[in-house]
Amino acid sequence: MNATDEVIELCRDLLRIDTTNTGDLDTSAGERAAAEYVAEKLAEVGLQPEIQESAPGRASVVARFEGEDPSRDALLIHGHLDVVPADASEWSVHPFSGEVKDGYLWGRGAVDMKDFDAMVLALVRQMRREGRKPPRDVVLAFVADEEAGSTYGAQFLVDRFPQYFEGVTEAVGEVGGFSVSVSSQQRLYLIETAQKGIDWLRIHAKGRPGHGSMINDDNAVTALAEAVARIGRHRFPIVMTPTVRAFLEQVSQILDIELDLDDPEAAVGKIGPIAMIIGATLRNTANPTRLAAGYKDNVIPGRASATIDCRTLPGQSELFEQQLRDLVGPDIDLEYIHRQPGLETTFDGALVEAMSAALRAEDPGALPVPYMLSGGTDAKQFDKLGIRCFGFSPLRLPDDLNFGALFHGIDERVPVEGLQFGVRVLDRFLQQS
Numbered sequence: 001m002n003a004t005d006e007v008i009e010l011c012r013d014l015l016r017i018d019t020t021n022t023g024d025l026d027t028s029a030g031e032r033a034a035a036e037y038v039a040e041k042l043a044e045v046g047l048q049p050e051i052q053e054s055a056p057g058r059a060s061v062v063a064r065f066e067g068e069d070p071s072r073d074a075l076l077i078h079g080h081l082d083v084v085p086a087d088a089s090e091w092s093v094h095p096f097s098g099e100v101k102d103g104y105l106w107g108r109g110a111v112d113m114k115d116f117d118a119m120v121l122a123l124v125r126q127m128r129r130e131g132r133k134p135p136r137d138v139v140l141a142f143v144a145d146e147e148a149g150s151t152y153g154a155q156f157l158v159d160r161f162p163q164y165f166e167g168v169t170e171a172v173g174e175v176g177g178f179s180v181s182v183s184s185q186q187r188l189y190l191i192e193t194a195q196k197g198i199d200w201l202r203i204h205a206k207g208r209p210g211h212g213s214m215i216n217d218d219n220a221v222t223a224l225a226e227a228v229a230r231i232g233r234h235r236f237p238i239v240m241t242p243t244v245r246a247f248l249e250q251v252s253q254i255l256d257i258e259l260d261l262d263d264p265e266a267a268v269g270k271i272g273p274i275a276m277i278i279g280a281t282l283r284n285t286a287n288p289t290r291l292a293a294g295y296k297d298n299v300i301p302g303r304a305s306a307t308i309d310c311r312t313l314p315g316q317s318e319l320f321e322q323q324l325r326d327l328v329g330p331d332i333d334l335e336y337i338h339r340q341p342g343l344e345t346t347f348d349g350a351l352v353e354a355m356s357a358a359l360r361a362e363d364p365g366a367l368p369v370p371y372m373l374s375g376g377t378d379a380k381q382f383d384k385l386g387i388r389c390f391g392f393s394p395l396r397l398p399d400d401l402n403f404g405a406l407f408h409g410i411d412e413r414v415p416v417e418g419l420q421f422g423v424r425v426l427d428r429f430l431q432q433s
Contacts, residue, residue: 003126003427004420008105011118011419013037014081015098015107021082023148025055031144034081035059038142041121045128049140050164054156060143062157062164065124065134072136075351075433076171076387078378079117080146080153083109090410104413111406113174115414116393117142119422123430134430139168146378149198149338154381162385170351171382175373176391177355177425179363180274181399182254186365190274191355192391194243194372195379196281197317197342199310201324203227204333209302216300221293224304227328228288231308234327236284236320238264239313243344243372244281250369277404280374284320286310307337311374314342340380344372345388351433355392358428362421363396394425 001009017037019030032053038061039049049063060081067074086095086108093099095108107114120140127133141164143153157164176192205227207220240261252259252267259267268279286308293304312320317339325334347370359366379389395418397403406412 003122003423006125007118007122007419007423008100008416010041010121011105011110011115011414012098012100014114014118015105015109016096018096019082019109020085021145021147022085025058028057028082031082032057032059035061035142035144038081038117038121041125042140045125047124047128047140052157052161054144054152058144058152060141060153060157062161063140064164065138065140067134067136067138069135070137073169074137074139074167075134076139076141076165076168076382077120078141078143078154078171078173078382079113079120080143080174080378081114081117082144082147082153083112083114084147084408086412092411095412100416103417104415105419106411106413108412110412110414111395111403112408112412113393115395115419115422116174119393119419119426123423123426127430135433137167138430139165143378149340150378150381154378158381158384165382165385165387168385168387171379171387171389172392173379173389174377174391174393175375176371177359177394177422178403179366179396180272180403181397182367186254186367187363187396188251188254189359189363189366189368189394190371191347191352191368192373193347193370194241194314194344195342195376195391196372196374197312197314198338198340198376198380199312199317199320199336200338201308201310202335202337203306203308203328204335205304205331206333207300207302207304210300212298212300219300220302220304221300223331224291224293224306227332228291228306230327231286231324232288234286236286236323238282239284239316240264241281241313241344241372242346243370244278246347247278247369247371254367273402273404277374278371280311281313281372284310284312284316284323285374286324311376312342314344317341340376343379343383343389345390351388351390354429354432355390357432358425359394361428362425392429394422394429395419396421
C-alpha cells in the first residue's frame with residue numbers, strides 16, 4: 001500500500017481513538033492508546049520508537065529516522081495526539097467514528113491534528129519500505145497534552161529528555177501550509193513563521209462579605225464584573241510585527257488591495273474568510289472566559305474571580321501585562337495560570353525554499369506566504385531548545401471550506417484529497433530538506 005492510500009486508513013484509525021484532553025488528569029483519555037498505535041506503526045517498518053509517560057496515561061512517542069548524512073543538523077517533525085472534547089449530540093456524525101462521507105474524513109482531530117500525524121506516519125512507512133532515507137536525520141515526536149498547554153507532552157519531553165532532540169535546529173508542526181483560494185488558478189498557502197504568546201490569567205476582586213439583603217458598596221462581584229467588562233470591551237493598540245507586515249504586503253499585492261499600514265484593518269477586511277485569523281494578529285487580545293464567585297444565593301462573597309484568555313504578540317508580554325493592570329485598576333489582583341512567550345522567525349532560508357518548492361510542484365498555482373498564528377502550539381516548547389520552528393502541515397482545501405471554523409468546531413473534517421496532497425508535498429519537502 002502506498003502512502004497516499006494508507007494515510008486514509010491511518011487517519012481513520014487515529015480518529016477512532018478517543019484522545020479527549022479535558023485538562024484534568026482524571027478525565028482525559030486515550031493518549032496512551034494512541035501512542036501505542038503510533039509506536040507500533042513505526043516499529044513495523046524498523047524504527048525504534050520510545051514511549052514516555054509524564055503521568056499515568058499521558059504518553060508521547062519519539063523516534064529518530066536516520067538520514068543519508070547524520071552529521072548534518074537534524075529536523076524535528078512534531079504533532080500532538082490529544083484532541084479537545086466533542087459533544088456527539090451536536091455533530092452530524094459521531095465525533096470518534098472516523099467516517100468517510102462526501103469526500104471528507106470526519107472526526108474530532110481531523111484537522112487538529114491527526115491528519116498531519118497520519119500524513120507523517122504514512123510517508124515514513126512508505127520511505128522505510130522503499131529503503132529511502134531523508135537527506136538528514138529526522139526526529140519524529142507524537143506528543144500528549146498540546147490542547148491543555150503542553151505540560152504533560154512537549155514540555156515534559158523538553159525538560160526531561162532533551163537528548164531526543166540532540167542536533168535538531170529546525171522543526172515543522174501544525175497550522176501552516178494550508179491553502180486559501182484567491183481565484184480558480186491561484187491559492188495562497190499560509191506558512192506559519194510566528195505565533196502569539198499565551199498568557200492565561202485569573203483576576204481576583206476582594207470585598208466586604210455580607211447578607212444579600214443589605215446595601216453593600218464594597219461588593220467583590222460588582223468590582224469583578226466591572227473589571228471583566230472593561231477587559232472584554234477593550235481594544236489594545238495595533239502593533240505591526242514583521243510577519244504580519246510581510247503577509248499584508250504580499251497579499252495586498254496579489255489581491256490588488258490598497259494597503260495603508262497606518263490602518264491595516266481596512267485591508268484585512270477585504271481578504272475573505274481568513275480575515276478572522278489575521279485580524280487577531282494585529283494586536284494583543286484579552287477575552288474573559290470563566291467567572292467564579294459565591295456559595296449561596298443570599299450571601300455576598302468576599303472574593304470573586306474570572307479567567308482571562310490573553311494572547312500576546314511576540315515580545316509584547318511584559319508591556320501587555322502593564323496595559324492590563326492599568327485597565328483593571330489597582331484593586332484587582334492578577335494571577336498567571338499559564339504563560340508562554342510568542343515566537344517569530346523570518347520567511348527565508350533553505351527550509352522555507354523547500355516548503356515553497358514542494359507546494360508549487362504539487363500545485364502550480366501555489367503562492368506561499370508567511371503568517372502569524374493567533375493561537376499557540378508545541379513549537380513554544382521546542383523553541384526553548386533553540387529550534388527554529390515553522391507551521392507546515394500542507395493541505396489543499398476546497399474553495400468554499402471555512403477551514404478556521406473547523407478547529408475545535410462542530411463537524412470537524414478533512415478532505416480526503418487534501419490528505420493525499422499533503423503526503424505528496426511532505427515527500428517532496430523531505431527530499432529537499
